[in-house]
Amino acid sequence: EAGVAQSPRYKIIEKRQSVAFWCNPISGHATLYWYQQILGQGPKLLIQFQNNGVVDDSQLPKDRFSAERLKGVDSTLKIQPAKLEDSAVYLCASSLSGYGYTFGSGTRLTVV
Amino acid sequence: ELKVEQNPLFLSMQEGKNYTIYCNYSTTSDRLYWYRQDPGKSLESLFVLLSNGAVKQEGRLMASLDTKARLSTLHITAAVHDLSATYFCAVVDTDKLIFGTGTRLQVFP
Known part of the structure; x- marks a missing residue:
């Protein structure tokens, strides 16, 4: 079974620039999550999708972050404009009916 | 809002020793x-x-759960260097994982 694919692995941008991350979940997994992990902390949920609908985006800074999940499969997370405090690893995860969460390798974002 | 706390945050232990990491959470x-x-x-x-x-x-790891006390433990028996890593507990809240702060474990000879 293929895992959760994320790209790019690393990204360095200047503050106020925009950036986008891509995630392809495990085939058949209806639920997709984006987490932000700041160095030295536990992952924090940004947004949860069920198929292509948003279930929970209460922790997403909507003034600069946006996410979509087209056709209930792939998802993109965008930051515009980026701030220094957005430097983190962005993890994508998927699950089947809320059991068996599988995480991707993550995208490490550095904002300078 | 569900909160998850772990302790200790950092654990430095000698090879061969035993130790326990604790995970407390605030709601069912x-x-x-x-x-x-x-x-x-x-x-x-x-x-x-x-x-x-x-x-x-x-292997050398054993986890347990007490839902009444809202407590989980991760017990390490006879630690070896390969166990050096950060360990997170995560509690499910309406199908999403809420993570603890993590315990950074360092095992030295």
């Missing part, structure tokens, strides 16, 4: 996960605990 949940994370890597699932009194063991 029916599922708890333990993950391992190596530096620069993603999260590796270790255990899922589904019911009160559940105990799971894999």
Whole structure:
């Protein structure tokens, strides 16, 4: 079974620039999550999708972050404009009916 | 809002010693996960605990769950250097994982 694919692995941008991350979940997994992990902390949920609908985006800074999940499969997370405090690893995860969460390798974002 | 706390945050232990990591959470949940994370890597699932009194063991690691006390423990027996990593507990809240702060474990000779 293929895992959760994320790209790019690393990204360095200047503050106020925009950036986008891509995630392809495990085939058949209806639920997709984006987490932000700041160095030295536990992952924090940004947004949860069920198929292509948003279930929970209460922790997403909507003034600069946006996410979509087209056709209930792939998802993109965008930051515009980026701030220094957005430097983190962005993890994508998927699950089947809320059991068996599988995480991707993550995208490490550095904002300078 | 569900909150998850782990202690200790950092653990330095000698090879061969035993120790326990604690995970407390604030509201009822029916599922708890333990993950391992190596530096620069993603999260590796270790255990899922589904019911009160559940105990799971894999090698030198044993996890348990007390849903009444809202407490899970990860016990390390006779630590070896390969166990050095950061360990997270995560509690399920309406199908999403809420993570603890993590325990960074360092095992030295």
